[in-house]
Amino acid sequence: MASADVVTMDKIVALCKRRGFVFPASEIYGGIANTYDYGHYGVLLKNNVKAEWWRAMLQDRDDVVALDSAIIQHPRVWESSGHLAGFSDPLVQCLGECKKRWRLDHLQEAAVERGEDPSLVRCPQCGGELSEPRDFNLMFKTQIGTVADTGSTVYLRPETAQGIFVDFKQVLAVSRKKPPFGIAQIGKSFRNEITPGNFIFRTLEFEQMEMEFFVPPAESQTWHEHWMKARFDWYTDLGVREDHLRLRPHEQDELSHYSSGTSDVEYLFPIGWSELEGIAHRGDYDLSAHQQGSGEKLEYFDPQTRERYLPHVIEPAAGCDRATLAFLVDAYDEEELEGGDVRTVLRLHPRLAPVKVAVLPLVKKDGQPELAREIRDSLRRVGQTEYDEGGSVGKRYRRQDEVGTPWCVTVDHQTLEDRTVTVRDRDTLEQERVAIDDLPALIAGRLAQPWRSPKA
Template sequence: MAPKSKVDTVANLAKRRGLVYPCGEIYGGTKSAWDYGPLGVELKENIKKQWWRNMVTSREDTVGLDSSVILPRQVWEASGHVETFSDPLVESLITHKRYRADHLLEAYEEKHGHPPENGLADIRDPETGDPGQWTEPRAFSGLLKTFLGPVDNEEGLHYLRPETAQGIFVNFANVLTTSRKKPPFGIGQIGKSFRNEITPGNFIFRTREFEQMEMEFFVKPGEDEEWHEYWIDYRMKWYTDLGIDPENLRLYEHAKEKLSHYSKRTVDIEYRFGFQGSAWGELEGVANRTDYDLSVHSKASGHDLSYYEQATDTRYTPYVIEPAAGLTRSLMAFLVDAYSEDEAPNAKGGVDKRVVLKLDRRLAPVKVAVLPLSRNADLTPKAKDLAQQLRQYWNVEFDDAGAIGRRYRRQDEIGTPFCITVDFDTLDDHAVTIRERDTMAQERVALDQVEGYLAQRLLGA
């Protein structure tokens, strides 16, 4: 049996501690669909908050948008998605399971260092390991259809958006007018997208419903390549600033023949997940979409989506640089990178294995845990009052069940940066012990200084 991967270990922890639940589990679940529990939703919100702050509110040149999930059908026809948004589907004649042909070929090339000489004929069946027998590839549309109105016919046919970007492009003129921005400027958006994936899997990595954090940055033609490099560097720095080990990140340049229909150049930011068959997985794509989107929508809609530059008396259709990140893929990378095992002293004078999520404090689902040393008529009310006071500023847990060491471990494995112990000395010296997660160092802090102590250490959280 193959050793358990770090991804499997983290997935088990996430399910056990309520970060993630299988969707509709009581009915047998939906394949590769997930619900986010109390801790998972906090982690997601914290990642979104950091992205929004970094990409929108901290920048003078960017504004936000929240566009509809269901756009007019003409949007997807004009954008080229109806015609070209498809993947090559093959079926194994051995197991009758279906796969994306390009994924099979890419996994072979990553493993062997070269593409297969005979194409799919050289690819072994992923499930059985036998020499592969495959059907001819055929195009499989990634668009999810839905129908609006009382009749399920062509007239009511719409699509759930496969990307948030098109909602930004069709609102370009609205935002330009109302925000009084001018290129170079960006429009950021976070929202759900839907793709009819052939082979969803790898826990929350590839799903049919997912959240994107996207920004479309509009620039003058000729300045696009410089801005593309800027955004590649800027986005890499976001991941490392939030604690991702740079050794686990890499840039992957798309080959020209594999570029999307709208792209002049695309560079992916990938994380070393250690998946079976392919160690690296895409977190984010940074694409130079040229003037493709604004041009096709301008032509199809009859509305002018160009920009008039008064200073030079010229009119042009802006080029677009798009950093497009997957929220749940980022969440998975932050969890895998933060997962750590070490040793901690126990009550018997020995040591126990300790699981700790060394998440950046800004991302941690729970910022502070308040723990009375024991259930006691004097300690419990004091600890509860402190927890309630701190909830004005942070997500705080109160826990009085079990030995104090066990309670520390519970908080360590969900990444809580600080544990505050209210003990019997607190009744006399009006101070508490604050323990830091990573070092396990403890410090005695006066009760009236606790807020300030934490505020200094949870800046930006």
């Protein structure tokens, strides 16, 4: 069972806006439904999430190569993949006062959870009757060229995977790889969601971290099991509490048309268990579809066995924004200090923390600021650093706690005498005196150590 938690989505949203992690886009014009901008700390955190994904896919392996495919693909890509015909959600509209549109499947799922008859759902906002459902394609259309006509219609990609499949032959030819091997990419995708919501969990534009692993058909089940474990372990290795994670196999009626088996890595958000990542066994559906649609042979020829085959595909597909949100939620903590004061702290894995070290002069005089900046500069190559001299040192500690900075280095009067500083640990609040010259090695060593959340 998951342990009790103080975090709520309202607290996460408030912290993200207060500290500049994430805030509504075009807010001075009233914003637009579920589009968000990432501020300084949000960019650093999200980049660290992506860097750890690349580390797991490329740096720690020899059987995956990188790709960055175009957002706008030839329209026939989406025809062959089935997105034009089948990438849709059941849309209903309230016939009562509010006239809002809803995804019927979401309303029915919520009714089942409440123990109600899903065939009798009504508008959750005003209680009005709902229209008959109709299919709503989730892809955004746009035009290329100077004249908007039928021949110029293209689409913003709803997933990054198809760019990998249509580049399979080219990558295979130049990468000197053979199945089993993977092609990985991170990139923006766009979906015209009917009911976006829950902060950055579901948005109109989002970033995906997807890898397609091409395998001999006889090895596909073994590799599916391998990637389910590898992807679950990625989250726990980065500090997510294991009792807040689960690997849930899809029921038969949940499976996508291309999948013979999919399991989701789910996290226990304040909104309930929700998907972070799917690991799907796609078979040869995609390569077969694009081979037929393009007329290009996409088979692999094994020179040793003289066998020609379409590889099967195992796809771990993660949402970067959802992963970032899960790391934020899992890290959020409140701690009561002496005197009844409450400290808000993000207990992020140090490798994910936006800032690794903050350097704070105790006072803004006597040469302390100059020496603090010198120390900051010496630590830049170890990780992202920050210099902070505004307000009392206690308030500066609190600011750094709220953005998840694991270590604060304080320069004081003793520093000027013996070139030692105080290093404060975010999680334990312990402080130790360390020689300035030893700081880079100390911080680098701590970043390399395994880490477990104090909340676990």
